[in-house]
Amino acid sequence: MSTNTPVIELRNVDKSFGPIDVLHEISLKVRAGEVLCLLGDNGAGKSTLIKTLAGVHAPTRGEILVDGKPTTFDGPRDAQDQGIATVHQFGGTYPLMSIGRNFFLGMEPTKGFGPFKIFDRAKANKIAVEEVQKMGITRITDGDRLVGGLSGGERQSLAIARAVYFGARVLILDEPTAALGVKQAAHVLRIVNEAKKRGLAVIFITHQVMHAMTVGDHFAVLIRGAIAADFRKGEKTREEITDLMAGGETMADLEASIEGYMETHEGHPPKVATAD
Numbered sequence: 001m002s003t004n005t006p007v008i009e010l011r012n013v014d015k016s017f018g019p020i021d022v023l024h025e026i027s028l029k030v031r032a033g034e035v036l037c038l039l040g041d042n043g044a045g046k047s048t049l050i051k052t053l054a055g056v057h058a059p060t061r062g063e064i065l066v067d068g069k070p071t072t073f074d075g076p077r078d079a080q081d082q083g084i085a086t087v088h089q090f091g092g093t094y095p096l097m098s099i100g101r102n103f104f105l106g107m108e109p110t111k112g113f114g115p116f117k118i119f120d121r122a123k124a125n126k127i128a129v130e131e132v133q134k135m136g137i138t139r140i141t142d143g144d145r146l147v148g149g150l151s152g153g154e155r156q157s158l159a160i161a162r163a164v165y166f167g168a169r170v171l172i173l174d175e176p177t178a179a180l181g182v183k184q185a186a187h188v189l190r191i192v193n194e195a196k197k198r199g200l201a202v203i204f205i206t207h208q209v210m211h212a213m214t215v216g217d218h219f220a221v222l223i224r225g226a227i228a229a230d231f232r233k234g235e236k237t238r239e240e241i242t243d244l245m246a247g248g249e250t251m252a253d254l255e256a257s258i259e260g261y262m263e264t265h266e267g268h269p270p271k272v273a274t275a276d
């Protein structure tokens, strides 16, 4: 494998649910040490796309390649075993569990054993704290603390540190900064950079253009299930990206059309304000 071979690649992937075609001819690739930002408005197909990447959905057509080799995922666990980690919006953490427990949860061998049979609390805590600190989160020092007491950004960081520790090569982040304030989001963006430095291929899903621009090496804009634009860092401005996400219409046009509608409808906004 040359170092230029994408860690993960989709070629002409379609996904349909019965008669409903959600993804159309999706092709994308991510190399080690790169961040691909996947941008798209609500309903664009982002979640469907990452579920396809994470082994939850099988593509209806097209190919998934890992290290240049066509592969299929026999469920999410299989995708995980092939090095693909997904971190969801709230970090997928359990509030009533300690940091150490949470860090090892689900990553222990479970076949034929109870999940905690081999659990060594002191060791788990030590590793969890070390790993989170290595990612630059030095405020976490006690592995016995409950995850519920951590901030949103710290939870995300914990989930990312866990994925990195357990050997993930592709890190998929589904709107990790959506529910966070400015400082917390900055925290998570720093960790994304850290994961990238360690050579992970990162897929970062967001509709916050500024967050994407902070960490992204390349960008794909998803509109109605198809990649409407694909460009590298520095090739488009924030305004251009925002306009693309609104479906090609400029935001100014969109606002004008909504105002126009309201003028003719006694001040009521349109029932569904989409770019359709």
Ligand SMILES: Nc1ncnc2c1ncn2[C@@H]1O[C@H](COP(=O)(O)OP(=O)(O)OP(=O)(O)O)[C@@H](O)[C@H]1O
Pocket: 017, 020, 022, 040, 041, 042, 043, 044, 045, 046, 047, 048, 049
């Ligand atoms: N299992 C399913 N069966 C039928 N249609 C589906 C299914 N899953 C998703 N869809 C449809 O696919 C489209 C894209 O949905 P998806 O959840 O992937 O969008 P999204 O970009 O993640 O949106 P959001 O930003 O709101 O999370 C929607 O129209 C949705 O209704």
Ligand SMILES: [Mg+2]
Pocket: 046, 047, 048
């Ligand atoms: Mg979604």
